[in-house]
Amino acid sequence: MSEQPKLLLGPGPSNAPKEVLEAMGRPLIGHMDPEFLAVLDGVNEKLRRVFGTGNRCTLPISGTGSAGMEAAFVNFVEPGETVVVGVNGVFGERMAEVAARAGATVVRVEAPWGEPVDAGALAAAAKKARPALVAVVHGETSTGVAQPLEEVAEAARDTGALLVVDAVTTLGGMPLQVDEAGIDVCYSGTQKCLNVPPGLAPLTAGDRAVAKLMARKTKVQSWYLDLGMILKYMEGATRVYHHTAPVSMIHGLDAGLDVVLEEGLEARWARHRDASAYLVERMGELGFAPMVEDRYRLWSLTTFALPAGVEDSVRAEVMRRHRIEIGGGLGRLKGKAWRVGLMGTNARREVVDRLVGALEDVLG
């Protein structure tokens, strides 16, 4: 307890600033208390600013990022509808699986791990399948790829499909403006670039998506994630109890969003970009090459192939000697790659220097 906190440079959770930790430990108040409802209103408004949206339906889902993903599919897809999903890593795979479990017919548009999904292929699939939804992962945390969104949005718009974007690893760390980008549904997690503990999934949905939700012929299969019911608690003069909101987590998110907005999104994005470039440079000195080419590389998380002679077990040694967490490879990259997250407060050159110093020590 009295030891120095661990430096978390994996795929998340990232380190939370003291304001957030202080808010997490604040005495509780009731979930129907007007004082708490005002905090919640404030959180939703701050989320709108961070998402770059005017969407009324903008709120934290009471679960981790994967609950946000599930909420996006179970609410905006009805059984039997078609969904086109870009799959180039673990989280695209997860989207396809979650959509299928929601009863969707899933059309997969695949790309090699480490590359973005081809917008032309997505457009062709959408033109052919006429899906209700097109879904892509903005920041593929398993590979470190940032998906360009412009052409994907165009492809979705051309077929009248809703565009769903997973921004778990990008929100607050890379340029993303939901309204400007033409995204209909976007969700994230708190434990990455927002520097808030895991447990909430910020989600926003535009009018077209909400209209589809309200016109459903079938009930949403998840009662817990039913956005129509959740909105009755989130807004209006009469707040209708749905489930007990995770009060402490909301307080933590509130404090975390304040830190993000005080710095400003543009400055924060620039800091992530700079730290990421510096990381690639410094890791290069140690023989680590990034797996993704520069123009498609995520700023918040970088994957490196393990150089010859470097074992994956080095990560555990870095943790033991220096209390620094490095992420391991996920899925088919398990044991073959490292994932270094520089998220939010950790996206700084000093942090990179500390990591490289620790690696130099352990690698001898």
Place this chain on the structure above:
Amino acid sequence: MSEQPKLLLGPGPSNAPKEVLEAMGRPLIGHMDPEFLAVLDGVNEKLRRVFGTGNRCTLPISGTGSAGMEAAFVNFVEPGETVVVGVNGVFGERMAEVAARAGATVVRVEAPWGEPVDAGALAAAAKKARPALVAVVHGETSTGVAQPLEEVAEAARDTGALLVVDAVTTLGGMPLQVDEAGIDVCYSGTQKCLNVPPGLAPLTAGDRAVAKLMARKTKVQSWYLDLGMILKYMEGATRVYHHTAPVSMIHGLDAGLDVVLEEGLEARWARHRDASAYLVERMGELGFAPMVEDRYRLWSLTTFALPAGVEDSVRAEVMRRHRIEIGGGLGRLKGKAWRVGLMGTNARREVVDRLVGALEDVLG
């Protein structure tokens, strides 16, 4: 912030002790960090002691109590199976709704609000319907009724059905021993008698239930709540990442369970019983009569009908002047009843005296 914390005497969240708040604000560690996995193992072991079970499958679901309810139905029921649900309040209704959304054919066994479900009627329904599951609410938070479980368990066992019990408002506050009672699946919430912030749903499932889960012909409709996948992260030598565990909430639960187990379950139950009886006595002096007869009355939450001349708005005034939260009526009791929760640390005579003093002041 510098004001005295509010005293939370509604249906939850209850107040968290300082050990829990301190744990919530602790610096983060990674969800795959062996240090965290050891904490998680400890939490699961402590939950076994609190549930009174040896069930291997005992863990916190990453959502509030309602996510625990949903996990119970989506995992242990397959579409087309029949479920018998006891309905005598909002949470029985919710169970029926969640089961239906999971594709179950729901047989409702109703009882008037304020009374337990008749075990004979449940047994008859189970005998006729031959359900996969029989489900009841142990502590109906909307009415203040404690459901006797012995005969219900017998009825379920006689037909070979799994028994699912909602213990959101009773775990840690009223006698409940899962193995002894013959309960197959039991879930709770953290924010009631465990005095941990809302956000996790402790759940336990016995071997018979897990065997049914493993033999499913269909996938669990919720990816996020898929217990088979979650167990691969929760146990074994190789922990397989499923979703990012809510690290801070788990730390909070860990600390809360320590407080519970240090006092001991028997002592804690006795304290809830005593405080509840004292509450009824003292509230009687003010003209408030409990809505549930003594033998079926929950110890952790008591419903009172509003006496003539007392408006529901008194609650807001008690909060304003004394910073004490009293719960309002839920569902058809909205505006007609109050719900006073004496949960965990708040189940003490001094707390009752403070509440009664505040009411005396406001009621003049």
